[in-house]
Amino acid sequence: MRVLAKDIPAAARNNSTEEVQVSGWIHRIRDMGGIRFVVLRDRSGMVQLVLSESTAIKEDGLSGSGTETGLTLESVVHARGIPALNEKAPGGAELQIRSLEIINRAQADLPFQVNGDTTRQGLETILDNRILSIRNPKIRAIFNVQATIIEAFSACLRSLDFTEIKTSKLVWGGTEGGTELFEVEYFDRKVCLAQSPQFYKETMVSSGMERVFEVAPAYRAEKHDTPRHLNEYVSLDIEMAFIESEKDLIDLERQLLAYIFEEVSRKNSSDLALWNAAVPDTEAVSRAPVIGYEDAVKTANDWSKGTRIFDINPEAERFLCEWAMKEFNTDLVFINEFPRRYRPFYTYPSDANRTMSFDTLFRGLEITTGGRRQHRYEAFVETLPRFGLKLEDLQNYAALLRYGCPPHGGFAIGCERLTSRILGIANVKEASLFPRDRKRVTP
Amino acid sequence: MRVLAKDIPAAARNNSTEEVQVSGWIHRIRDMGGIRFVVLRDRSGMVQLVLSESTAIKEDGLSGSGTETGLTLESVVHARGIPALNEKAPGGAELQIRSLEIINRAQADLPFQVNGDTTRQGLETILDNRILSIRNPKIRAIFNVQATIIEAFSACLRSLDFTEIKTSKLVWGGTEGGTELFEVEYFDRKVCLAQSPQFYKETMVSSGMERVFEVAPAYRAEKHDTPRHLNEYVSLDIEMAFIESEKDLIDLERQLLAYIFEEVSRKNSSDLALWNAAVPDTEAVSRAPVIGYEDAVKTANDWSKGTRIFDINPEAERFLCEWAMKEFNTDLVFINEFPRRYRPFYTYPSDANRTMSFDTLFRGLEITTGGRRQHRYEAFVETLPRFGLKLEDLQNYAALLRYGCPPHGGFAIGCERLTSRILGIANVKEASLFPRDRKRVTP
Numbered sequence: 001m002r003v004l005a006k007d008i009p010a011a012a013r014n015n016s017t018e019e020v021q022v023s024g025w026i027h028r029i030r031d032m033g034g035i036r037f038v039v040l041r042d043r044s045g046m047v048q049l050v051l052s053e054s055t056a057i058k059e060d061g062l063s064g065s066g067t068e069t070g071l072t073l074e075s076v077v078h079a080r081g082i083p084a085l086n087e088k089a090p091g092g093a094e095l096q097i098r099s100l101e102i103i104n105r106a107q108a109d110l111p112f113q114v115n116g117d118t119t120r121q122g123l124e125t126i127l128d129n130r131i132l133s134i135r136n137p138k139i140r141a142i143f144n145v146q147a148t149i150i151e152a153f154s155a156c157l158r159s160l161d162f163t164e165i166k167t168s169k170l171v172w173g174g175t176e177g178g179t180e181l182f183e184v185e186y187f188d189r190k191v192c193l194a195q196s197p198q199f200y201k202e203t204m205v206s207s208g209m210e211r212v213f214e215v216a217p218a219y220r221a222e223k224h225d226t227p228r229h230l231n232e233y234v235s236l237d238i239e240m241a242f243i244e245s246e247k248d249l250i251d252l253e254r255q256l257l258a259y260i261f262e263e264v265s266r267k268n269s270s271d272l273a274l275w276n277a278a279v280p281d282t283e284a285v286s287r288a289p290v291i292g293y294e295d296a297v298k299t300a301n302d303w304s305k306g307t308r309i310f311d312i313n314p315e316a317e318r319f320l321c322e323w324a325m326k327e328f329n330t331d332l333v334f335i336n337e338f339p340r341r342y343r344p345f346y347t348y349p350s351d352a353n354r355t356m357s358f359d360t361l362f363r364g365l366e367i368t369t370g371g372r373r374q375h376r377y378e379a380f381v382e383t384l385p386r387f388g389l390k391l392e393d394l395q396n397y398a399a400l401l402r403y404g405c406p407p408h409g410g411f412a413i414g415c416e417r418l419t420s421r422i423l424g425i426a427n428v429k430e431a432s433l434f435p436r437d438r439k440r441v442t443p
Numbered sequence: 444m445r446v447l448a449k450d451i452p453a454a455a456r457n458n459s460t461e462e463v464q465v466s467g468w469i470h471r472i473r474d475m476g477g478i479r480f481v482v483l484r485d486r487s488g489m490v491q492l493v494l495s496e497s498t499a500i501k502e503d504g505l506s507g508s509g510t511e512t513g514l515t516l517e518s519v520v521h522a523r524g525i526p527a528l529n530e531k532a533p534g535g536a537e538l539q540i541r542s543l544e545i546i547n548r549a550q551a552d553l554p555f556q557v558n559g560d561t562t563r564q565g566l567e568t569i570l571d572n573r574i575l576s577i578r579n580p581k582i583r584a585i586f587n588v589q590a591t592i593i594e595a596f597s598a599c600l601r602s603l604d605f606t607e608i609k610t611s612k613l614v615w616g617g618t619e620g621g622t623e624l625f626e627v628e629y630f631d632r633k634v635c636l637a638q639s640p641q642f643y644k645e646t647m648v649s650s651g652m653e654r655v656f657e658v659a660p661a662y663r664a665e666k667h668d669t670p671r672h673l674n675e676y677v678s679l680d681i682e683m684a685f686i687e688s689e690k691d692l693i694d695l696e697r698q699l700l701a702y703i704f705e706e707v708s709r710k711n712s713s714d715l716a717l718w719n720a721a722v723p724d725t726e727a728v729s730r731a732p733v734i735g736y737e738d739a740v741k742t743a744n745d746w747s748k749g750t751r752i753f754d755i756n757p758e759a760e761r762f763l764c765e766w767a768m769k770e771f772n773t774d775l776v777f778i779n780e781f782p783r784r785y786r787p788f789y790t791y792p793s794d795a796n797r798t799m800s801f802d803t804l805f806r807g808l809e810i811t812t813g814g815r816r817q818h819r820y821e822a823f824v825e826t827l828p829r830f831g832l833k834l835e836d837l838q839n840y841a842a843l844l845r846y847g848c849p850p851h852g853g854f855a856i857g858c859e860r861l862t863s864r865i866l867g868i869a870n871v872k873e874a875s876l877f878p879r880d881r882k883r884v885t886p
Contacts, residue, residue: 002685023685025651025847043604043653043684074847104818106847131843134650143652147607154594161486164590166677166858168877169612169660172885184636185626187666191884193627200877203886207577208468209586210486217612217659223630234609241486242445242466375547396886400574404468404517404549415609434611434643441634442615443646443839 002078005040005047012083012093021080022047022095025135026073026106028115038071038097039090039115040079041137045270048086048094049079059102074106074114074135123427127435130443134433141271142431145264146419150215152263153236153413156256162211162238167200169193169217182221182231193219196412198346199397201239202373206405210241215415225437227427228314228365230416232436238370239410246356246371249409250290250334253360253368257332258282264422275423280331288332289324293354296335299323311342318364333361338371345387346380346397348372348409356409363421370411377401445521448483448490455526455536464523465490465538468578469516469549471558481514481540482533482558483522484580488713491529491537492522502545517549517557517578566870573877573886584714585874588707589862593658595706596679596856599699605654605681610643612636612660625664625674636662639855641789642840644682645816649848653684658858668880670870671757671808673859675879681813682853689799689814692852693733693777696803696811700775701725707865718866723774731775732767736797739778742766754785761807776804781814788830789823789840791815791852799852806864813854820844 003011003020011020024042036051051057057071071077081097112121112129118136126133133139154164173181173192181192197214204212218235238256243249261279264272272278291299293312300309300316303323309316312335324333336358340349347355348371357371374380380401384391391398419431429435434443446454446463454463467485479494494500500514514520524540555564555572561579569576576582597607616624616635624635640657647655661678681699686692704722707715715721734742736755743752743759746766752759755778767776779801783792790798791814800814817823823844827834834841862874872878877886 023849025849041651043606043651076847076849103850104844104848107820107845110846111842131646131649131839132846134646140650140652143608143647144606146609150607150609151597151601154597158594163486163587164593165586165876166589166593166658166660168675168875168879170675170879170884183628185628186879186884187664187881189884199886203574203577204586204876206574207583208484208486209583215609215658217609221630232611232613377550396574399554401547402550403553403575404519405547406466406468406519407546432611433608433647436611436613436629438630441613441629441632443642 004044005042006044008047008083008095009091009093012085016083019080019082019098020095021078022049023078023103024076026071026075026077029071029073036071037094038079040077041135046090046137048089048091049081049097049100050084050094051097051100055097056099057102058099059105071100071102072106072108073110074132075102076104076106077102123430127429127440130434138274139430141268141274142419142423142425143433144271145268145422146415146431148264148267149260149415149418149422150234150236152260153256154213154215155263156259157211157213157238160211160252160255162213162240163204163209165197165201165204165209165212165214166216167194167197167204167214169219171199180221182219195220196235197237199400201237201410202405202408203400205239205241205408205410206400206403210406211239213238218412223438225439227429228417230428230432230435230437233417233428233432234415236413236415236418237410238412239408241406241408243372243407243409245350246336246358246409247290249370249372249411250336250358250360253334253370253411253413254285254288257362258285260418261285261422272423275425277423279422284330285332287328287330288334289328289330290334290336290358291320292337293335293339294337296320296333312359312366314365317361317366321361321364324361331363335359335361340386343371345383345389346373348374358411360411360413362418363424365417365421367417367421368411368413370409372407372409375401375405375407377405447487448485449487451490451526451538452534452536455528459526462523462525462541463538464521465492466521466546467519469514469518469520472514472516479514481522483520484578489533489580491532491534492524492540492543493527493537494540494543498540499542500545501542502548514543514545515549515551516553517575518545519547519549520545566873570872570878570883577876581717582873584711584717585862585866585868586876587714588711588865589858589874591707591710592703592858592861592865593677593679595703596699597656597658598706599702600654600656600681603654603695603698605656605683606647606652608640608644608647608652608655608657609659610637610640610647610657612662614642623664625662638663639678640680642843644680644853645848645851646843648682648684648851648853649843649846653849654682656681661855666881668882670872671860673871673875673878673880676860676871676875677858679856679858679861680853681855682851684849684851686815686850686852688793689779689801689852690733692813692815692854693779693801693803696777696813696854696856697728697731700805701728703861704728704865715866718868720866722865727773728775730771730773731777732771732773733777733779733801734763735780736778736782737780739763739776755802755809757808760804760809764804764807767804774806778802778804783829786814788826788832789816791817801854803854803856805861806867808860808864810860810864811854811856813852815850815852818844818848818850820848
């Protein structure tokens with residue numbers, strides 16, 4: 001019966017003399033002559049195996065020559081032995097191995113050192129060798145945290161009566177942002193990969209579902225290569241009916257982020273430790289200031305000590321987060337009241353020049369954009385010329401507003417951005433399992 | 444303070460004389476002269492509003508003329524009144540309305556009758572008018588059930604130590620099934636939309652994560668239009684390490700389906716009632732037979748009474764489900780031991796001609812395909828010529844097997860297929876919010 005690596009210390013403390021089996025990958029081998037210390041990695045963590053000269057090693061007959069019984073790093077093995085306390089072993093226990101079976105031998109020419117210090121590897125090397133680099137515990141930790149983010153996001157919203165939806169990523173193009181769309185050859189015509197589920201989540205809000213969320217890929221054909229952009233990313237999308245303003249959405253995001261941070265703190269403490277990272281506590285989230293766009297530009301200029309800031313660019317985002325940490329002791333800033341010219345046509349105006357919209361900055365990076373949407377048909381039609389749009393290109397959108405649309409709004413959190421800021425990862429690509437950029441489409 | 448429609452009966456039973464507010468859509472209007480009975484729909488359900496001549500009706504000034512106060516179907520309103528028992532009202536209670544505010548008037552020319560009997564509408568009409576048809580409670584019920592399926596799928600797997608992953612849908616083409624791939628213009632080259640996360644989930648299993656799942660869109664450029672195919676669908680994908688054979692996967696799927704059915708039964712009883720549908724209980728799932736491919740063909744022929752069955756085609760799937768219902772009183776059948784020629788190159792052979800693979804049939808339709816995968820590099824290389832494949836086209840896949848891959852396997856459940864079979868929906872397109880087929884790319 002197989003046990004997991006994480007269970008060996010407890011078994012050793014119980015002084016069990018029963019043989020147990022562990023299964024996993026050979027993470028590290030230290031040959032002391034006669035005795036070999038082997039670290040085995042499985043889904044639960046690692047455990048030290050002690051192999052002596054009396055350990056029986058066999059290799060699954062199908063796997064190769066059948067005579068070669070040397071161990072190689074990353075080989076998959078079953079190992080049977082007796083748990084024993086050893087305060088020098090990681091976790092304070094080890095397994096004294098009686099027999100070891102090589103299930104699938106790894107070739108010795110590993111193109112990436114799985115058990116090495118990945119901070120010495122460049123990002124391109126890590127991504128080029130993804131099938132091996134993902135085995136490194138510190139790198140795998142990124143995606144353990146990401147899984148918790150997605151789980152906590154969904155769980156929190158379900159508890160607030162939100163319904164999960166799955167909408168099409170193949171959309172009829174030709175509306176906003178045409179230059180940033182990827183085209184798909186769809187039978188005898190062309191469609192585009194969706195930049196966001198905006199229209200679909202508004203459709204579902206208007207259906208009477210009222211509160212919806214979606215976790216799905218989103219696509220932006222942006223040509224520039226920056227540490228903050230991905231051409232394909234996981235968008236955590238929310239939309240809800242019967243809000244008054246973007247302030248309701250900011251309140252919801254506070255609750256949501258506080259819950260996500262709590263869950264990551266609770267479930268991923270060892271992953272956080274590998275990155276020397278910590279999440280903000282609920283108090284820090286509640287202390288996050290809400291600052292209007294114009295004030296934010298002013299504040300960023302005050303903080304920049306000389307650098308002129310004209311709008312909320314990446315530099316301004318960093319300055320504002322430094323300011324919030326100094327003034328409010330928090331990692332988060334909400335900026336609202338963005339000018340109409342910076343927001344999409346469907347954004348709800350609060351006056352002639354400003355909108356009920358917001359961005360969320362977290363540790364120097366925008367992780368969220370959102371706002372209340374226009375729900376009135378007449379106001380929507382009036383707005384279109386200002387954005388160079390034509391009603392005939394937006395018939396579905398118009399129909400949504402024509403047939404009973406409630407006041408509503410929503411936002412989207414970039415999953416990789418949130419992940420990277422939690423762990424202090426410099427480039428958002430590292431927080432994507434198989435990132436896509438202008439040059440990278442494999443593995 | 445807003446309350447939900449579902450809370451009105453309880454408030455009425457408490458003899459509360461406090462005014463409450465409900466918000467939602469006008470689902471139905473019955474004008475009795477002097478008194479109007481209006482059914483309001485919100486995310487929780489419906490409630491009857493009673494409007495008398497003394498009810499104050501106002502319309503939000505922005506919404507239009509400001510003088511017209513007639514109600515239209517699908518308009519969004521706030522209504523305030525006193526809960527009252529009335530055994531003739533749906534749910535046994537109603538709200539006697541003192542004041543009603545029209546928040547956003549729906550135009551009267553609804554192109555689809557939201558409150559009508561959708562069984563009288565053709566599928567094309569329902570899909571063409573998706574932004575309104577989704578408001579019909581019976582149609583919305585489909586997606587309430589689908590949300591539970593996704594939630595339960597994820598929760599069950601997390602409880603079994605599976606980690607959720609999100610992988611790229613933009614893949615380098617050129618391996619199997621080239622004719623069924625959609626091409627994407629990706630900057631200065633072409634990539635394809637992923638047919639499945641097969642390679643990525645195997646990569647993550649091999650990373651040491653061991654057990655992974657993904658909920659994501661999958662794409663098949665199949666030209667034929669059938670009631671069982673979608674060109675874009677939600678794939679519920681699973682992969683796990685250290686299995687012996689497909690029987691471990693069948694056991695897992697039994698557990699998973701039983702859990703999903705329990706959750707749908709618990710959370711979606713009113714949705715099931717609208718479709719006059721029921722889910723199999725856990726006993727029925729455990730009674731589902733496992734039958735080898737050759738026996739399955741034989742059995743289908745025995746059952747068909749004359750129609751010659753040569754392989755497990757859609758007709759055979761229906762016959763086998765009829766057989767399982769008759770012989771085992773169950774809605775499910777597992778077929779294993781598929782011939783090698785019917786399975787992809789990465790399928791693990793059990794002997795010269797057969798594979799450790801399986802399909803799951805549910806109420807006449809295949810909902811799952813899965814199997815153990817080849818994890819040995821040498822055997823993989825030997826297999827390629829049989830499938831007309833070249834090693835140089837599969838370098839990433841080969842690397843995965845070369846550097847320590849455990850015995851593993853997995854499967855995928857088609858989310859829309861499972862949804863449609865639970866509710867008894869004839870065409871799987873109806874179980875997709877915004878389905879894509881050869882002709883349909885909007886809304």
